[in-house]
Amino acid sequence: MPSDLEQLLDMGFEKARAEIAVKKTGGLQGALQWLEDNQDKSLEEIEAAAAAKGDDANDEDEDETRAQIAELETGQARSLVCNECGKRFRNKDLASYHATKTEHADFSESTEEIAPLTEDEKKARLEELRERLKAKKAAQSVEDKEEHKRNEVNTSLRTPDLLRLTPAQRIRQKATKETQDAKEELQRKEQIKEAARKRAEKMEDMEAKKRIKAKIEEDKAERRRKAEEAKAAREGRAPEVGLLEIR
Numbered sequence: 001m002p003s004d005l006e007q008l009l010d011m012g013f014e015k016a017r018a019e020i021a022v023k024k025t026g027g028l029q030g031a032l033q034w035l036e037d038n039q040d041k042s043l044e045e046i047e048a049a050a051a052a053k054g055d056d057a058n059d060e061d062e063d064e065t066r067a068q069i070a071e072l073e074t075g076q077a078r079s080l081v082c083n084e085c086g087k088r089f090r091n092k093d094l095a096s097y098h099a100t101k102t103e104h105a106d107f108s109e110s111t112e113e114i115a116p117l118t119e120d121e122k123k124a125r126l127e128e129l130r131e132r133l134k135a136k137k138a139a140q141s142v143e144d145k146e147e148h149k150r151n152e153v154n155t156s157l158r159t160p161d162l163l164r165l166t167p168a169q170r171i172r173q174k175a176t177k178e179t180q181d182a183k184e185e186l187q188r189k190e191q192i193k194e195a196a197r198k199r200a201e202k203m204e205d206m207e208a209k210k211r212i213k214a215k216i217e218e219d220k221a222e223r224r225r226k227a228e229e230a231k232a233a234r235e236g237r238a239p240e241v242g243l244l245e246i247r
Contacts, residue, residue: 004028011195079110
């Protein structure tokens, strides 16, 4: 069976947009909805928004961890307090991260100094934070591989599994698979038709808007021509040639 991306391409969607839709939603239905919601945006706008936003939700823990590592390595011990929640921070980087994450904006410097870590505590804490970053990267790598697999053509029947089945079980499993494949193929064709219908409706709507705009401009020109004729009659002169040619 075709992957989600291949099905979107079969429907006529631009490859770059389809790839973004599949990556953002992880499924065909969600991708179709995303493409419909963003059909009026240019690819440049979508890519710029994605670049600006980045992976903030996934990178929040990593950003905080890096900020803590930087704080430990520089040895700074300034104290800031969030007046909205009372949380205390050792440096401006951690306070800034907190403000970005929570949208808290009221901070003040505190006379209370956060007790500095001993050298052994610093080393232990740094090791812990670096291990956290390493684990996060490993988890992300696994997630990326799983996502790649989901977008590949899946084969539900494997040869070792077939060898363990009786002939009757193989026939039933094959029939079930063929039925499921037929349903999915029918659904895919219906989605292609629906996507084509929506594109046709959009084109018809655009053409209708163009006709209405042209009619409005035509009416405006006609009103200007009549106004010029009336003005010229009052002033006892011939109307301006350019306005009469509009007729």
